[in-house]
Amino acid sequence: MKITEEKELTGVKEIARRAEVSIATVDRVLHNRQGVSIKTKNKILSIIAELDYQPNILARTLASKKILKFAVLIPEASNETAFWEAPLTGILKAEEEIKRYGIQIDKYFFDQNDTSSFVAKTEQLLHDHVDGILMAPMFTEESIAFTNDCKRLNIPYVFINSDLPDQQSLCYFGPDLYQSGYMGAHLLRYLVPNQAKNKILLVNISKEINQRHHLLQKEKGFKSYFEDHNRKNEIIKIDVRQTDYASVEREMDQIFAQHQDISAIFVSNSRVSSVARYIEQHNKTEILLIGFDFLPQNIEYLKNDVIDFLICQKPQEQGYKGIMALYNKMVHGQSSQQVNFMPIDIISRENYLFYHN
Amino acid sequence: MKITEEKELTGVKEIARRAEVSIATVDRVLHNRQGVSIKTKNKILSIIAELDYQPNILARTLASKKILKFAVLIPEASNETAFWEAPLTGILKAEEEIKRYGIQIDKYFFDQNDTSSFVAKTEQLLHDHVDGILMAPMFTEESIAFTNDCKRLNIPYVFINSDLPDQQSLCYFGPDLYQSGYMGAHLLRYLVPNQAKNKILLVNISKEINQRHHLLQKEKGFKSYFEDHNRKNEIIKIDVRQTDYASVEREMDQIFAQHQDISAIFVSNSRVSSVARYIEQHNKTEILLIGFDFLPQNIEYLKNDVIDFLICQKPQEQGYKGIMALYNKMVHGQSSQQVNFMPIDIISRENYLFYHN
């Protein structure tokens, strides 16, 4: 029965009435399915455009039994770095919100010290059929290879925590590394007198090669600030290639043997707690200490006035917003900004209790 | 026809089958409507409990044509204080997200300098029938009277920006005023030597009586920090009761005539830009300046190094989360925490570009 009454209808029914076809035909056009002549298809399309038709998501997801599968590909939260717990928490929060709208989220965790585990997970992920991907592209080359596959299979993907520009990701949620180093230096400007004798120690602690470029970008930002503002402080830098405390202690001992007048220490990542432990044990807590990330150990030292400031970049929000970006794109067709830098938050002893990681 | 097949059904159908009644009867029980005998009602209720039945929100909002009306009762964003633009932005964002689920949000703006305009709006609000309220309870007594009406009418309400404890609000999203003053003092600890001669000026600028208690709480937090940590700095305090620049200038002139050695100024609200203008015009920019809120004028002075730090408390998020709390409560039956303090964010020249207000 063709719908011909004049009563104002809504949605597909109204389109069907105006085009003098059945609802099913309108549906075919909406979903780009075949079986519609070009003539009627164009007619329907023009009516859709004219009405600025917005499908009712409620009815759609209710009627459509199929569920969208999103995949999450991030490092597992080891006890070595609890960092990745936060993005996962954000992801779970998003999942809780949208699972009732037919979204399923499968998690694939890899070992961030092991490239091959990453590759293995990408293969498994492609084998299971998924409709969208949220990933941390830690290993550059492997990630590029993987996203090329995704492009071929027409699977959209979102990056978090670190970006691969020019890889056509749907979007990126994460820090501007350079600027966060710059911010750290800015804090020190207030805290350390502008004299050469007030030395500043820059510490990179990292075992994984893949993380090096992160640290390098922060280091670059940090140093640039001192140049841009003609700061006179001498900057000493050390790279610690082992993350155990003994290694850190050894290196620090060496530095302090050479330099007596270090006013501040800037640790370029979340390993700042190791340095905190050192300066606490060696009664050097008068030295200013700045580091990264809202991790339990770090907060402990923050409470005890050993760490003075932590710079944080909302890891949880990275996961949450990444998933929601996928959801908004695939379900509502809304695309968001391509690059989304997280705020650069400054945490101290007096506001950490209020921080939302 | 009673549903008797053994095939596993979902939702109300399954309940109806097990209880050997019709769907309509189950529906009556679910909505606490009358017309069901106590016996069958109990039977159905026990089955609902047993199955841990969760209604399908999609189907519910689709089938139910009625739309929920939320009311927002906040100050209008005057050019005197652009502050309230931010909560409104958050509210609009939430509206955009949930309007497709049958939520309508009506806005009622009052003049924060005029109690009677507040009362007028509350009356209008109660006249229009609304299902939930998000409000800024700026005028204590009037707000209490209003929320008593709401309680009587069984309309849930959420507070933002300032709290009225013991008023049985669904929840509160806003700052911990005392702690934000404490935080401001903590920042100064790093920036000003611990000596009596390094004086610190505390400035309250406010015309509205209703805002006074805000400032007082911050002031209390600020001073407490100095006491708690045995800081020796002399603290000078002034209250400026007019918000125009001429008044501020007059008061500041007077203070600087009396004191030559002021190291830092703490302005307890967003009017910090007036003080910034003063110390810029009087070539006193070497004085540290700390204030509140991410407003355009303040950011300008932050860029120019006149203001050193701004403390911000996510006003936009207050509006967003407030609305979502109402929504989650009324649609999904999920209640959130009662008191939700916003983070205490520290904004400086090097991170303001990344701040999400």
Place this chain on the structure above:
DNA sequence: TATATTTTCGTGTACGTACCCGAATTTACT
């Protein structure tokens, strides 16, 4: 021209819930 094939399209049912309307049952009242 008759039949086979392809293209094009409509009917009908389903998703899970809300709610109108009227029927069946029970209770109250003369």
Place this chain on the structure above:
DNA sequence: AGTAAATTCGGGTACGTACACGAAAATATA
């Protein structure tokens, strides 16, 4: 007991969309 009234309940349709199935129309093939 007989009727009226109240109580309790079920049938059926609707919300807006998806999709299986089959019918009709157009085209191709013999």
